[in-house]
Amino acid sequence: MATDSQLEIWEVFMQSKSGANYIHAGSVHASDKRMALQNARDTYTRRGEGTSIWVVPATAIVASDPNDSEMLFDPANDKIYRMPTFYTMPEGAKAI
Amino acid sequence: MTEKEALFSYCLRLGDDALIHSYRLSEWCRNAPMLEEDLALTNFALDLTGRARALLTYAGEIEGKGRTEDDLAYRREERHYFNNLICELPKGDFATTIVRLLFTATQEHLFYSELTHSQDGTLAAIAAKTVKEAQYHMVHASDWVRRLGLGTEESHERLERAIDELCPYTGEMFETDKVVAVLQDKNIAVDNAAIRSNWKTYIEDILREVGVMVPGSQHMQTGGRKGIHTEYMGHILTEMQYLQRTYPDATW
Known part of the structure; x- marks a missing residue:
């Protein structure tokens, strides 16, 4: 299998509408920035899913090590006072 | 030739260009060099099919004999298709497909930009939609021409060969005849000859960039x-x- 013919991997993030968060959509192969954007456009927006795209070389993403997950994430489990659930919702507020 | 007859022919020509080129692009389905390009080329094929549907449906309405888009797409004899020859040439290798797309999409981008000013409301509306698609096809093809031209010795050679093969088929895109003249009088049709120099400049600039003889x-x-x-x-x-x-x- 000639894996080297498949070019670099780029991660694709899409915004569904203006102001919304960019959400990871998947990945594409590409040799350069322009190709990455075009491939992302042709692969992930064919049915009107997005209005804006970010592409990031997969090698530029720094990921946490699964072995560190206890150290990184467990301490947040028993800090219920960090949740905003003790507040009374103001009347009429919808977007909280 | 009446205006109605001319308009019918005009729509058939533009519709057939899209229909036949779409067929050629669709031949890349599951054959492209990589999955992403497979999707891109078949996307373009679908853009062209959509355009063909709109134009052939409108042609049928103008003719007024009850022929639908399907009747016109699938029930005509060869001599009653009026696409430019460049659309029907074999898909060839990837360079051939990309050069054909560069040549046609660049012409279409210029052509449909002008056609948005047509006195015929339906054609102007189809043009407004098409011009965006053609622009994207043009950009995609241009980028690939640069990659092939500046890539390996083989990709450069294949690009050159494709250009030599397809160049003799580019003159048709700028031809004019009675059909065009009748409709130009009514400000319905585009002056094909007038967009030629812009087309030539765009193509020559790209080819010079990648060191291919024009x-x-x-x-x-x-x-x-x-x-x-x-x-x-x-x-x-x-x-x-x-x-x-x-x-x-x-x-x-």
């Missing part, structure tokens, strides 16, 4: 607009029309 003036192939085709057209129609010929009026 072919000089040469003999140009012609015939498509009169229904005179290359040997490849019959083979396309054999496959494309098979279902409607074998099971007339078949529906899903």
